[in-house]
Amino acid sequence: MTPRQRVLTALEHKEPDRVPIDFGGHRSSGIAAIAYARLRKFLGLPDRPIRVYDPIQQLAVIDEDILDLFHVDTIELGRAFAQEPEYWVDWVLPDGTPCQMPSWAVPERRDNEWVLRGPRGRILGRMPDGALYFEQCYWPFAEKDNPDMAAEALKDTIWCGIPSPPGPIVEGPGGLERLQKGARSLRQKTDRAILYLFGGNLLECGQFLYRNDNFYMLLAGDRSRAERVLDRLTEAHLANLERVLPVLDGLIDIIVFGDDLGMQTGPQISPKMYRELFKPRHAAMWKRAEELADVKVMLHCCGGVRELLDDLIDAGLDAINPVQISCKGMDPEGLKRDFGRRITFWGGGCDTHQTLAFGTPAQIKEHVRQLIQILAPGGGFVFQQVHNILADVPPENIVAMFEAAYEFGAYESLKNAQSKVVSRSA
Template sequence: MTARERVRHALSHSEPDRVPIDLGGMGSTNIMAIAYNRLKVFLGIRGGTTRLYDWGQQLCEPESWAMERFHLDVVSLSRSLSPVSDPERTREFESRFGGKWKPWVLPDGSLCEAEESFNPEPDGNGGWQMRNERGVWAVMPKSALYFDGGPANHPLDYARSVADLGDWKPGYANEGSYKAAAEKAQWLHENTDFAIMAGFGGGALEPAQGLRGWGQFMEDLAGDPDLADEIIGRLTDANVHNVKLFMEMVGPYLDLVQMGDDLGTQAGPQMSPAMYHRFIHPAHKAVYQTAKKTAPNVAIFLHSCGGIRPLLPDLIDEGVEALNPVQTNAVGMEPAGLKRDFGEKLTFWGGGAEVAGVLTYGTPDEVRAQVRERIRIFAPGGGFVFCQVHNIQANVPPENIVATYEAAYEFGRYPVS
């Protein structure tokens, strides 16, 4: 069974030969570059390329050796390194889709490559900052390991009414916007057996919070629903237009399209289910169902952090088929209950090992035990793709990373006992 077939079986809630495994299929199932470099040292892997494809989260792309060693089944359309080790295909892929990169030094002093366009400036205190026309919009203080939003990160923070928005609207794509993505997706589809996931976004809450500021947009929802509706409406109009074009051009070569909107906190949803249903649910439904109608064979994958169990019925109604990160240490996200109550409708993409728990602070044997138990709960009947809960952080011991993925391969064979 190929990797692509394996993932499609899981998504259709049937049991493949083994549980599919993901590391690096999207920006929340990945590994920080510092942890990746330490993993390579631990395994005695010399050379190669640690490529920082997400500078904000400091994430890198798993190289072909990692795809093979850890039996990975999913690739991200955003990758620039060949996922296969075959020299001829590697040369072709990287000559066509490799992009331009430069040397960069990570916060721990180890080396990587960063995009040529990545040009942070020193902040004067030993850290880094990024500027745009409004000022500093991303910061990495001296002691930090990632970039966070800066003071100029909320371009609609000035608005006090719908009229203040003026003619502002989000970006609308054209065919040229997705031409390169379509060509890369076609190459990966025709030259590899991996399941292919493309990031789209399609959010309403998180983008609106980015435009207004987190606290301000929550106040808008509660106190100025007209302004909140207008911002969400304009975002949704653009998302519907863009996702239709994206799926027309790129969808024929994809297995999953990744939507994203962080709806939860550690203690539960950011808002009541009623408020979610009133403001956000219609926006999500319009985008996800447009995507599905345009490319019916592509699964709708949603990344949404936190304790979002009360929102799952609405997400299922919207057309969500795969849920990530399955934040099992958040309120209401107990694995057995999720599988029992929603396992026939959702594929759980994550929840395989706690990054904020045993993966970071446990022993390899404790990691193996948790992986085995999570597979026992989530895997029966399909509907499960293994990965850890969110990205592998810089301080995760390399021996625990190895234990995680070796255990997933060992214990994930069907029938699961």
């Protein structure tokens, strides 16, 4: 199978030749630039500029040689843009490694920290000395809100005001034509499944605007005002879908929405609140996306969200990521048993909370083998570690994880292993 066929087969809940592998296909399946520089050195690969495509999380652009080496089946649409040197500016990572940042998001030094400014000049993010990524430091509605201006105010939040490639390249007059041209070029160059990072966040956009504590209080204490905010956000997201997806139809395979609904201990909001406030709006966006283009809908949604999965599936979700198996309720056996026929688990292939960071290569390989045997049967599984690979993960652990994903991901091997288990049981 081609990589694209492999991914799409898994999304149809059929078994491809092997489990598809995602690495860097979106902003939560990547690798910190510090770890990426160490990985390239460990593998003895040629020196190349370390480019930071996500300035906030400090994630690296993953080069083609790594994608090939690890048998990666995915690629993010942003890789079609900002290839030329003019879009990159030299900088230095917190550990002293030289790198390049997007020209529109160059950090600025101030006292004992780095800051990122938004398009209107406001400081939106801070990275104090000793930190490894930027944190939001300005919330437009923290003191005084204007629900009808919610979509416009998002420009003054770090997650919406500091873009990754393609960034400003596809803004302004002619932007849609440039977007389509870049997407068509990428489609012609690769047979990997192409992911388009749309966003469409609702709970998170409220948190970006108000700050988490304020938005929780708005949801709980002023339902009508909260609904006004969510309506304005949904309207803006739908308008963006109407504008962008028609020019990308046939050029992308998966559209990635985002909304972190969970915590380590379970959902951030009750299932009742999700059904009343968020589910109808998610359903409207996800349905419209599939009407506008031939795409599968994936939601990046961190945390323990088992209690919400039935409603997310009912709202039209095809795949969920990152399947945070260390959270309450996210036991992989139970998830596969109860939801595996109805949703694709895009992630959950290796625990990053403890195992990938602190395990030995042998422990990691066995861990990955066990998770693949649980999540892969019947399709509906794309291998990805749980969220991004952080800066302190040893390169030998990263290599062990991807070697295991490829070695144990062949469906013929999986069937042989299951047959042996059945024989021993008999």
